[in-house]
Amino acid sequence: MTDTYEKPDVMVDVVPLMLRGERLCTVLAMRAKEPFMGRPALLGGYVHLPEDSSLGATARRVLLEKAGIQGLYVEQLSTFSGPDRDPRGWSVSVAYFSIVPEEAIDDVLMRPDLQIVPVEEAVGLPFDHDLIISAAVARVRGKGAYSDIPARFLPAEFSLGELHRTYEAVLAERIDESAFRRKLMERDFVERIEGLTKTVEGAKRPSQVYRLRPGLSVFDRRF
């Protein structure tokens, strides 16, 4: 069975997401090879057998090799397939998105082969990368509304004000502050770091510092 049919190419494409100036952005790389050499596209690569232990491992390797970043939150999105999505022939691309936290953005900025683009402006890309980016944004704005995903754009320690602004930026909509705090406190979603405060830039009064409670990844419903 296996040997009477040719195997498709299997690759991984990663949509790195970050926040720049309250806008949700992705990272594109100039393609160094054909097809579409010289054009910006998502970070992608073939699965390496046998050393990749899973396609998630492939995604993390691609992030490290093509963008020099590691330790990111990575989540599988969906799988795209067909004879026409890649001019090289029938292919399978397993798409992932990953969250680039604030403190890792500088590493990306240093690389001349990478560009940071607001997700709304990342269109006209080769392959079916427009579609993959739409899927990533839909996931983060849909599921993100009631998960801890937006918190991953921040460093491990943050104030509730920063977290509030981050949710607003990711979802691109206003969220009532008191409802936000209420929800966050009801579910044990974040935990306060006793005795630790910091003054956010621009503010006068220092704010309590919180961190994501380890363990759970999704809490409840929408704010």
Next chain:
Amino acid sequence: MTDTYEKPDVMVDVVPLMLRGERLCTVLAMRAKEPFMGRPALLGGYVHLPEDSSLGATARRVLLEKAGIQGLYVEQLSTFSGPDRDPRGWSVSVAYFSIVPEEAIDDVLMRPDLQIVPVEEAVGLPFDHDLIISAAVARVRGKGAYSDIPARFLPAEFSLGELHRTYEAVLAERIDESAFRRKLMERDFVERIEGLTKTVEGAKRPSQVYRLRPGLSVFDRRF
């Protein structure tokens, strides 16, 4: 790049879901070949190049070839991968679930190589099929709560009472009847077929017949 690395096997596994006696069930097939010959497992098959036009097409072909059913609602779940999930070596399985409507159940019952099993009892299966079934149930019970997926277990025309009982069976929880009807009417989720009524078995008063409004697939939030 492509030719320096071996390609993984790419297969599709399908979780057919149906309702039997108010219980959510799946369909397992006796494996006709090694590995795990003679043991029940999900319906699976390798992608056929070049005739499969996508992995979704592979899933539909597998349903037809291994269970003799077609025209079903099919949705991609997630992709599973790694060196150990299949004893034949590094493999990628793209998992789908599909909804088997009431009127197609007889076709499945006629096939001696298939068995219908409540999802809670479909455990201890080969490969990572337990995991795949869990993912399918989670998807249908999560997303299903606010989508039209449960309606696809019914024939095209149904009464609101039948639809209500179907949601309860799929989600395995009680749903308030008046809230259910209110929600359904507010969103234009179903449309009444003017002048058409039918008497559900056991009932005395005939009920209005509805159908899914063509087009939209997801409406709003939970009941």
Next chain:
DNA sequence: TCAATAGTGTCTGTTAGACAGTATGGA
């Protein structure tokens, strides 16, 4: 003291669930 953000309390409209009630037609 003023400015600026941090954080709290209260009102109100919406909505989901509970549940009682009416409607309809078969036996």
Next chain:
DNA sequence: TCCATACTGTCTAACAGACACTATTGA
């Protein structure tokens, strides 16, 4: 008529959004 299910109306409790209010510190 009684019964079983179809369908509707109303009350209530929970909750999200609006928004005004207090708290805290730097300048």
